[in-house]
Amino acid sequence: MSILYNIISKKELKKRMFFEKEPRLTLSFYKYFTIKNTQECRDEFYKNFYKYNVLGRIYIATEGINAQISVPKKYYFFIKKFLYNFNLELNNLRINKSLNNEKSFWVLSVKIRQKIVQDGITEKFFNPNNVGIYLKAKEVNLMLNDKKTIFIDMRNSYEYAIGHFKNAIEIKSLTFREQLKNVIRLMKNAKNKKIVMYCTGGIRCEKATAWMLFNGFKNIFHLEGGIIGYVHDARKNGFPVLFKGKNFVFDNRMSEKISDDIISFCKQCGQPSDTYINCHYNFCHLLFIQCENCSINFKKCCSLNCMRKI
Numbered sequence: 001m002s003i004l005y006n007i008i009s010k011k012e013l014k015k016r017m018f019f020e021k022e023p024r025l026t027l028s029f030y031k032y033f034t035i036k037n038t039q040e041c042r043d044e045f046y047k048n049f050y051k052y053n054v055l056g057r058i059y060i061a062t063e064g065i066n067a068q069i070s071v072p073k074k075y076y077f078f079i080k081k082f083l084y085n086f087n088l089e090l091n092n093l094r095i096n097k098s099l100n101n102e103k104s105f106w107v108l109s110v111k112i113r114q115k116i117v118q119d120g121i122t123e124k125f126f127n128p129n130n131v132g133i134y135l136k137a138k139e140v141n142l143m144l145n146d147k148k149t150i151f152i153d154m155r156n157s158y159e160y161a162i163g164h165f166k167n168a169i170e171i172k173s174l175t176f177r178e179q180l181k182n183v184i185r186l187m188k189n190a191k192n193k194k195i196v197m198y199c200t201g202g203i204r205c206e207k208a209t210a211w212m213l214f215n216g217f218k219n220i221f222h223l224e225g226g227i228i229g230y231v232h233d234a235r236k237n238g239f240p241v242l243f244k245g246k247n248f249v250f251d252n253r254m255s256e257k258i259s260d261d262i263i264s265f266c267k268q269c270g271q272p273s274d275t276y277i278n279c280h281y282n283f284c285h286l287l288f289i290q291c292e293n294c295s296i297n298f299k300k301c302c303s304l305n306c307m308r309k310i
Contacts, residue, residue, distance in 0.1 A: 004043050006107055010106070017105070017106035018103065022072050023073040023101070024070045024072055024101060024103075024104075025071050025076055025098070026070050026098035026100075026102075026105075026251070027067075027069050027095050028067065028201045031089060032063055032064040033064050033087070033090075034062065034064075035060065035061070035062055035064065035065070038062060038112045041060050042060045042112050044086070045058055045060065046108070049069070049079070049108055050108060052071065052078055053072050054075075054108060055069065055104075055106060056069030056109070057111075057251075059111055059113045060111070060112050060116070061112065063115055066116035066117065066203055068249075068251060070105040083095075094202075096228045096232075097228075099228060099231055099247065099257075100257070102252075103252055104251040106252070116203070119207055120176075120180065120181075121180070125214075127210065127214070128206075128210045131209045131213070131222070132210075132212070133220070135196065135222065136224060136233055137239050141239055143221070144242050150169065150194065151165050151169065151196045152168065152171060152183060152187070152195060152196070152198075152208075153165070153171070154176075154197050154199045155200060155248070156173075157170065158276070159248035161264045162245050162246045162255060162263070162276070162289070163227075163244060163246040163255075163263065163274075164244065165198070166242070168198075171186065180207075183208065183211075184215050191217050192218050193219065196221045197212070197222045197223075198226060198227060200226050200227055200247065201225065201228050202223065202229065205222040205223065205226065208222075227243060231243065241259065243258050244258075244259050244263055245259060245261050245263045245274060246274050254276045255276060264289055266290055266291035267288045267289050267294075268290065268291075268302075269291060271291050273290065273291035275289060275291070276288070276290075277295065277300055279300070279302040280301050280306075280310055281306035281307070290302075
């Protein structure tokens with residue numbers, strides 16, 4: 001019987017990742033559809049991904065699948081074929097390729113979750129499939145230049161800090177579930193206005209558009225494939241990329257550079273910087289922005305207090 005979980009230490013796996021020379025692709029995909037047997041689905045994904053040396057994070061729930069993975073380039077089409085054939089709902093699944101292919105993941109983790117996005121929605125008649133209108137890059141750029149259109153960033157504050165569309169509204173919240181409540185409250189007087197929602201790869205803003213429609217908003221749109229999909233589409237078709245700064249990602253890379261604009265600042269000296277780091281004092285591990293000089297002066301710590309403890 002196959003072992004369907006990792007048995008090697010994460011330290012060893014991370015070491016292997018940094019020494020690996022094989023070219024890889026970092027991919028992300030999600031799909032809302034009903035999965036009746038999540039354990040069976042989880043095991044099938046683990047077996048096939050392990051077989052092709054896939055690394056990354058996959059969440060499976062009765063409401064669907066959410067994945068961010070690193071795939072050896074030579075196995076990309078095998079993985080694509082597996083996904084397309086796994087379930088009719090995944091046929092022609094949209095797969096986002098990352099904007100860079102630096103080393104991203106070092107362990108394969110396939111987990112069963114209650115939801116693929118923790119939204120806190122309990123309303124019985126909420127339909128997550130009744131979503132807003134998808135937009136391509138050309139349409140996004142036109143709407144960005146329309147002063148009557150509202151752009152809403154459905155990511156966390158630390159994601160927004162290093163990159164976003166100009167004039168996009170940040171919905172300050174500690175969690176996505178809190179953000180969904182706050183966006184309804186903050187936008188209550190804009191129910192008939194055009195609202196464009198966006199996130200990294202589309203999964204959060206897709207559910208957010210369904211939530212907005214459920215709450216009586218009329219003209220709701222979102223970026224097809226999120227920021228990643230927008231950038232690929234714009235570059236492919238020669239349109240200006242109007243996203244400013246970096247796109248935050250939840251893996252070893254921390255971010256993907258989209259434009260040369262630096263719109264955030266070092267936590268310690270206040271100089272322009274867009275490099276995130278986790279405090280090197282392990283009992284702190286705070287995620288914060290630090291410039292190169294402060295990284296040297298503070299030994300990659302968030303404060304003098306933490307620096308003295310390492």
